[in-house]
Amino acid sequence: MIRAGVGFSNSHNPRVAAAEATASALAQAGLNRALGALCFATPAYAAAYPMILRVVGSDAHTREVAGCSSMGVIAGEHEVESGHALCVMVIGADEHRDELRAARFFVPSLRGRAQGVAAEVATAVRPALGKTNLLILLADTYNFEAEATLAALTSELPKVAITGGGASEDGSIGETFVFCGDVVSSNAVSGMLLSGDFDLTMMSSLACSPIGPAHRVTAARDNILLELDGRGAFDVFAEAAGPLATDLRRALRYVFAAIPLDPRATTIERGRFVVRNIVGASEEHGVVAVSFVPRVGDTIGFVLRDAERSRRDLKASLEEVSGKLISPPAFGLYFDCISRGAGLYGIPGHDSAYLRQSLGQVPIGGFFTGFEIGPLGDQTALLQYSGVLALISNKPVAPS
Template sequence: MDMFRVAHATAADWRQAANACLAQIGDIPAEASLGFLYVTDHLAGDLPAILGFFKEQTDIVNWVGSVGVGVCATAQEYNDLPALSLMIADFPIDSFRVFPAIKSDIDEFSGHRAWCEQADARFAVVHGDPRNPKTPAFIAELAETINDGYLVGGLSSSRGPNFQIAGGLTEGGLSGVLFSSRVPVATGHTQGCSPLGQKHQITECRNNIAIRIDDRPALDVFNEEVGEVLARDPGRAAGYIFAGFPIKGSDTGDYVVRNLLGVDAENKLLAVGGYLNPGDTIIFCKRDIRTAYEDLLRMLRDIKSRLGGRPKGGVYYSCLGRGVHMFGADSAELRAIRQELGDIPLVGFFANGEISHNRLYGFTGVLTLFS
């Protein structure tokens, strides 16, 4: 597992972009066994032809990937452009296993369980369909199925087809590639929001509606946290203030971020983009570019300290609300990764939800390095 090669390009015609990528990769070693392929949604309709082209030109059968509004590669982001990024690697053929989409029940994965036991598989790179309401449950169930394993990846983000790649094209569920414990990896997770104040408890709710928080009207608690200006004009909080749910047992203060969908000023209710239960802990968070960048650097330095040497390659999944929308132009987020880790082969995309361990997140970045 010594060969990782990355390529990326943008062009109005997919054939031009694909040929540019082949030129960057050069001669394809016979040992190349697995490819990662990400295309922007401008090229989503062409993905069947793109995948067929790379299979034919590289003789690599096993591919995984997805569609994103943006894709990324080493120190480079492509946002709202026709672009693709890919990476090929020479993993031992018996050290990984591609699996198709789990669409309706985790039992659809049963044919791969024997391999997981034999290979001691505890890690997977996965891609999910945001249209399937069962996808978050599949993430948790798959992690449990592979010996309480660790998943990384993201949900497709597309204004057209939400394709994933798992050998061939698939959609509608959760798919990806499993790795044997023989493949060493290191992962990191960075938040894009920072807490505004203290933790609160939901004391009364209905589905996704918070009725009372800390046994007070939910909207009163929210208004106190966000301040007078936003309290007078809740519409200004959209895309800036979020609900965070701390993860029980986390020793890093980790939390899941969900959108605020609206308020009912008359009844003092708060609608959240997730199902609520009485007793849940909730914190209010804000998008904070400075602290998000600082947390990105913290994550990168932490993962670097855990590596035994220079990584051989990696994959990165960032929220579509990050990248150019949070850190600005000139590929600032991806350049920060290169600044801290060096010029390593890296690919990924900007997702409609990021997957880390056994949960679906939002407004985060998830990095995995192969060493």
């Protein structure tokens, strides 16, 4: 039987916070010792990150500790996006250890090494692979070459489910950090492989939905869209943005580019596209700058981020994932973009309330991310403005 629990503390004393959160997690799980622990901590504790990890490992009686810095944490019904906040999730099992194993990993020096980083992560976790595998990947957002590394990693480990996200901070430090054991490092990736014989159910929910039709790129240079459908790219963007286009700075906070998963697609369909930032637009020059390199012939669209669209997609995604569950989840992990939360919905704890309403009293831990990794269609994708949920369940007991 897989057991897990999540604990939370906002004590200003980092040692007390680590002890409180770990004790609460162990109590919820009904464990005296854990197979592994995940720890997410806000920058208010930055100077004490190593000590926090030592306390978590010692109190949970495990060397398998991983985590990262985070602007905010998610622990059950707690969503705390500023100040002191610490989440600890402990994971364990009864005597039948084949159900679940946990193995941490750490790879330093990310820049310019996408292929090498992916190869090192794969080498680290291959000996621990089991019947079912979930790779939880936590990366320094400011140094991680996300798309290239993820593409290489899915090639290295083609049958391994991957989730996780980019470490985050509140702007007070200018660095993000990952944790492994009691090691704290920027310019690195860490995480944990969960392997064994369990059921895994995953979903992603997007805070953005299409506005207007899809368009064909008819002229582009580097990352600059010059023409869409034979028209000036800015004019097409302005039509999609509507009144928002009169305030470009505001428009770029809410309107983004959408790229379909299928390069042959002629429409932008829910659950079949990734979102990428628009980094600039010029009415004078008639162009739009994006955070990727478009090619002539590509299909792109525009999407709008707002609370109601996000709420509808989350509700629909949870209904879909609930229909896929074979048995009740033992625990869940939730990785939520920093652009969601109270800043989007106007209220705290929005997504956690929907998770609790849909799933009941399942221990769920996670953090607010710089980017997300999760399922999209039949692929593992680099996501933005998303919430990614991974649910681990015990295998149903066969009738005797």
